[in-house]
Amino acid sequence: QVQLVESGGGLVQAGGSLRLACAASGRTFTGFAAAWFRRAPGKEREFVAYINPSSSNSYYSDAVMGRFTISRDNVKDTVYLQMNSLKPEDTAVYYCAADVPPLGATRWEDYDYWGQGTQVTVSS
Numbered sequence: 401q402v403q404l405v406e407s408g409g410g411l412v413q414a415g416g417s418l419r420l421a422c423a424a425s426g427r428t429f430t431g432f433a434a435a436w437f438r439r440a441p442g443k444e445r446e447f448v449a450y451i452n453p454s455s456s457n458s459y460y461s462d463a464v465m466g467r468f469t470i471s472r473d474n475v476k477d478t479v480y481l482q483m484n485s486l487k488p489e490d491t492a493v494y495y496c497a498a499d500v501p502p503l504g505a506t507r508w509e510d511y512d513y514w515g516q517g518t519q520v521t522v523s524s
Contacts, residue, residue: 402426402513404496409518412486416522420481422496422515429477433501436470436481437508438492438520448494449481450505459505464490486522493517 408420422434436448449470450459458470469482479496497511504510 402429402432402498404498404513404515406494406496406515406518409494409520411521411523414486414488414522414524416486417482417484418486418520420483420494420496420518420520422479422481422498424477424479424498429498430474431500432498432513433503433505434470434472434479434496434498435505435511436479436494436496438490438494439517440489440492443492445495445508447506447508451479452501452505461506483520486520488522488524491520491522493519 402424403426405423412418431453433452435450437445438448439445447461451470451472467485472479495517496515498513499511
């Protein structure tokens with residue numbers, strides 16, 4: 401079992417930045433792929449970013465490409481999401497997810513382990 405805990409959410413003005421962190425515990429995180437998803441009020445959960453276990457591959461949704469960066473520190477068992485140039489439409493609860501490959505990087509159904517979520521609110 402892997403437990404995931406997100407942190408770093410908050411309220412920020414448009415154009416600002418936040419860094420989310422997802423700390424894993426329970427078993428070694430090294431072999432796990434990880435991703436960030438988000439759910440805005442009244443909308444479906446959507447894929448944001450993915451990183452493979454070795455950090456050699458990462459993917460982003462079109463909505464965040466060029467503004468967000470996913471990274472990981474396998475020594476600290478932590479995955480990060482650096483969010484720059486934030487927009488009001490980025491407002492959502494952000495969830496960290498993880499599982500052992502192979503899996504569909506952008507498919508939330510493929511992830512068995514989830515954090516509780518952290519709220520990000522971007523004001524205009």
